[in-house]
Amino acid sequence: xxxxxxxxxxxxxxxxxxxxxxxxxxxxxxxxxxxxxxxxxxxxxxxxxxxxxxxxxxxxxxxxxxxxxxxxxxxxxxxxxxxxxxxxxxxxxxxxxxxxxxxxxxxxxxxxxxxxxxxxxxxxxxxxxxxxxxxxxxxxxxxxxxxxxxxxxxxxxxxxxxxxxxxxxxxxxxxxxxxxxxxxxxxxxxxxxxxxxxxxxxxxxxxxxx
Amino acid sequence: xxxxxxxxxxxxxxxxxxxxxxxxxxxxxxxxxxxxxxxxxxxxxxxxxxxxxxxxxxxxxxxxxxxxxxxxxxxxxxxxxxxxxxxxxxxxxxxxxxxxxxxxxxxxxxxxxxxxxxxxxxxxxxxxxxxxxxxxxxxxxxxxxxxxxxxxxxxxxxxxxxxxxxxxxxxxxxxxxxxxxxxxxxxxxxxxxxxxxxxxxxxxxxxxxx
Numbered sequence: 161x162x163x164x165x166x167x168x169x170x171x172x173x174x175x176x177x178x179x180x181x182x183x184x185x186x187x188x189x190x191x192x193x194x195x196x197x198x199x200x201x202x203x204x205x206x207x208x209x210x211x212x213x214x215x216x217x218x219x220x221x222x223x224x225x226x227x228x229x230x231x232x233x234x235x236x237x238x239x240x241x242x243x244x245x246x247x248x249x250x251x252x253x254x255x256x257x258x259x260x261x262x263x264x265x266x267x268x269x270x271x272x273x274x275x276x277x278x279x280x281x282x283x284x285x286x287x288x289x290x291x292x293x294x295x296x297x298x299x300x301x302x303x304x305x306x307x308x309x310x311x312x313x314x315x316x317x318x319x320x321x322x323x324x325x326x327x328x329x330x331x332x333x334x335x336x337x338x339x340x341x342x343x344x345x346x347x348x349x350x351x352x353x354x355x356x357x358x359x360x361x362x363x364x365x366x367x368x369x370x
Numbered sequence: 371x372x373x374x375x376x377x378x379x380x381x382x383x384x385x386x387x388x389x390x391x392x393x394x395x396x397x398x399x400x401x402x403x404x405x406x407x408x409x410x411x412x413x414x415x416x417x418x419x420x421x422x423x424x425x426x427x428x429x430x431x432x433x434x435x436x437x438x439x440x441x442x443x444x445x446x447x448x449x450x451x452x453x454x455x456x457x458x459x460x461x462x463x464x465x466x467x468x469x470x471x472x473x474x475x476x477x478x479x480x481x482x483x484x485x486x487x488x489x490x491x492x493x494x495x496x497x498x499x500x501x502x503x504x505x506x507x508x509x510x511x512x513x514x515x516x517x518x519x520x521x522x523x524x525x526x527x528x529x530x531x532x533x534x535x536x537x538x539x540x541x542x543x544x545x546x547x548x549x550x551x552x553x554x555x556x557x558x559x560x561x562x563x564x565x566x567x568x569x570x571x572x573x574x575x576x577x578x579x580x
Contacts (some may be wrong), residue, residue: 173556173573174549175384205540265500327537329573339384343543346383351539353565361563361571363383363539 162294162300163321163342166311167221169338170326170360173295176335177308184237187249191335195328198360213356222323224360228256229289231310232264235279241266261289263310286317308336316341323349323365324359372504373511376521377431378571379548380405380536386545387518394447397459401545405538407425408570423566430534436507437467439499441520443540445489451476458489469506471499473520496527518546526551533559533575 171177171208172195179191186196186311199205209215232241240246241264248254258278264281271279280296281288291300306312314320315356326340339345379574381387382405389401392469412425419425442451447490451474459463474491479511481489491507492499503512514524524530535548549555561576565574 172386172545174552327563327571329556329563331549331552331555333549333551338385339541339543341543342384342541345541348537351569353537353539353571355563355565355570355571358562359561361537361565 162226162297162299162340164224164290164299164304164319165322165324166304166306166314166320167324168218168326169200169306169311170198170328171257171338172328172330173336174331175259175337175339176332177306177311177333177338179335182233187237189335191332195326198326198328198356198358201358202322202336210358212358213354213362214299214358214360216321217324217354217362221303224301225258225303226300227261227293228305229261229293229314230261230305231265231307231311232262233307234305234310235262235264238308241268244268247271259293261293261296262303263289263322286303286314286319290314290319308338312338312340312342316346320365321367323363325363325365327361327363329333329359335370372436372507372509373528374500374512374514374524374533375435375511375534376516376524376530377532377534378409378428378536379516379521380408380538381535381548382538382540382542382545384385384541384543385547385549386542387516387521389433389542389545389550390444392448397447397546401542403538404540405536408536408538408566408568411568420568423564423572424567424568424570427534427564427572431513434511435468435513437469437471437503438513438515439471439473439503439518439520439524440515442472443490443517444520445472445474451478454478457481457483458539463487469503469520470515471503471506496524496529500529518548522548522550522552525555530575531577533573533576535573535575537571537573 179189202218203209203211204215204218236246253274254277260279262281267281319322349367352364354362389399392399412428413419413421414425414428463484464487470489472491477491559577562574564572
């Protein structure tokens with residue numbers, strides 16, 4: 161059974177998955193890169209990086225994924241839909257290598273990139289987008305890639321089977337809250353907490369596929 | 371040097387230290403006892419309880435404490451100050467066994483209980499209350515006992531040397547937020563995360579006393 165998975169999704173102690181004042185120059189707003197330093201330090205991210213528990217868990221991002229769904233705020237800066245030349249943050253060969261479904265109220269034609277990534281722009285509900293992504297994934301799993309509100313919407317809709325959240329020991333104070341509207345989420349998942357010597361704590365929410 | 375310490379302070383994943391709709395019947399509101407089940411399961415709390423990492427860390431609550439400061443919301447239910455017979459939740463022999471300074475806008479005469487606990491009711495700022503508690507502690511440490519806003523106020527004022535927060539894997543959705551207003555707190559402390567087989571994660575914020 162194809163599962164729906166979230167990986168390497170970092171939040172601050174106060175539950176913010178991104179900061180305030182996001183822009184083309186500051187994709188995570190005032191949070192900068194602080195939520196993701198743990199991942200940038202791993203061998204998963206760069207040659208010569210660490211190969212401990214952070215690396216092992218970060219790598220779970222890849223295997224078995226046949227398609228990704230992302231929100232408009234992950235695909236581009238605020239206002240990208242008015243820029244016909246915008247092709248995402250990742251250059252000509254994005255790191256997805258699968259079909260990617262971008263949720264947007266401003267659909268455009270599919271965009272085929274190098275390396276197997278094709279962006280499909282869809283104005284759809286989470287359930288509808290998941291149906292399309294599942295079909296494209298051809299039996300493999302679907303990753304919900306973010307940003308915060310997209311992950312939250314899919315979790316709230318009961319569509320996520322595996323949710324990996326990384327709690328980073330910083331207090332951001334402001335930004336976009338992951339947990340908003342998810343009261344009693346713990347009743348739907350088995351939850352495991354794993355600390356890393358880097359200081360972050362990996363939380364894994366998992367349940368059997370529906 | 372006398373230090374100021376917070377122990378066994380539990381929050382949900384979304385950062386709530388207590389729930390909504392607190393009352394005499396529900397001191398933690400809709401959270402019930404879910405934030406504290408990890409502690410109730412320990413030998414620290416009851417004979418025959420667990421004696422693993424939760425127990426070891428929970429016991430740190432006691433040694434070396436010469437006085438406690440608590441907020442009005444820990445001492446009593448909303449409206450207790452209009453009840454002249456209210457003497458706290460803990461019966462005739464409260465578990466403090468030291469002077470306890472209750473922050474309230476409605477001071478009353480000190481209340482001497484069995485077992486060494488005396489409640490002093492003070493309308494004071496965090497710094498003023500800490501001065502009084504330090505003097506009463508006679509060289510020992512001062513514990514900030516809660517509730518949420520009291521801990522937050524003392525941390526925000528830079529008065530806390532040791533902060534033990536227990537992250538419980540539940541999403542409360544609403545209540546009183548611990549982290550509110552504490553942006554960039556991580557810059558003032560060394561932070562350690564320790565998971566427990568019970569599912570909670572112990573966070574220890576520490577710094578040398580000022």
